[in-house]
Amino acid sequence: MAVTDDAILRVREMIVSGELKPGDRLPREAVLAERLGLSRNSLREAVKALSLVRVLDVRQGDGTYVSSLRADELLGALSFVLDLHRGEESLLEVVQVRRILEPAACALAAQRVTAEDAAALRALCDAAEAAETVEELVEHDLAFHRAVAAHSGNAYLAQLLDTLAGPTVRARIWRGIAQAGAKSRTVAEHRAIVDALAAGQPEVARSWSTVHIAGVEQWLLVLA
CATH class of the missing domain: 1.10.10.10 (Winged helix-like DNA-binding domain superfamily/Winged helix DNA-binding domain)
Incomplete structure (x- = not known):
């Protein structure tokens, strides 16, 4: 050593x-x-x-x-590492990690979300549906995922997911431009996640989150 x-x-x-x-x-x-x-x-x-x-x-x-x-301070170094690795292979690996972690965050959030929280998440869905540009859609998408992770009650998990979200922004924008129906699919899956959270159904929320992230992963695999 x-x-x-x-x-x-x-x-x-x-x-x-x-x-x-x-x-x-x-x-x-x-x-x-x-x-x-x-x-x-x-x-x-x-x-x-x-x-x-x-x-x-x-x-x-x-x-x-x-x-x-604090989690936000310690995970800052990870953000720097991710910025250095922005190839398609690295991006796919980041999405795969998100597919593992985000469903867990959703399951935790389903045990904590209040009616007021659910209303705020639905407002984000409405804003995404009304978005006139891909950039606006991605902004609301990021805000939605950040809010759900925050509702998990686990600061480390929320910060890690927020850090992982950064490298996928460009992929989200490109998918919004290139893939037909990306906007409607994104909003519909977000609404399904919110319904599960509001109903206090952790496993349903976990399943919808898995489907949601897996869609991005499959799209990236097709491009590879």
Whole structure:
């Protein structure tokens, strides 16, 4: 194992064990390096790496702190990785991950959605149906999926799905232009998902979500 990797693991263990908590300031570099049996250089490289993935927050002139470790911060690094991989093969893999995760989010949301929540989701369906451009349709589509994921009550799942949605925007736009009936199919499937959520039917919501995402996946497979 590389020295820097070992240093990263040592710092990570301190956070996982609770020895260092969100917002805590790390001991001075010399003190921490001696305590962990590391060179100051390897510790410095570990801190740099952990700050890039937003586990640590390096504040010039103040010190290094454990970040809030919130989902939206930690998953920001994933967004950067996805931006670097935008080929058709990578896009298909992203959609396949969505097909696994979004139905789970829908099933969780079906246990939490209120009548008011369902009304708001139906309003998004109405807005998508009234959209005059593909860009507007995609905007409402993204808002719908983001809202359903938020209703799952799982912040990590919601943030992960939101991060995965970004790379698929162009595919959504192209499908809206190229595939006949894409708009009506999208709205109809969204409405079916909302009906299942409003009725408190997790497995029905899961099934409709699977069908919805699988449609995009099949379209991409045909293009491949």
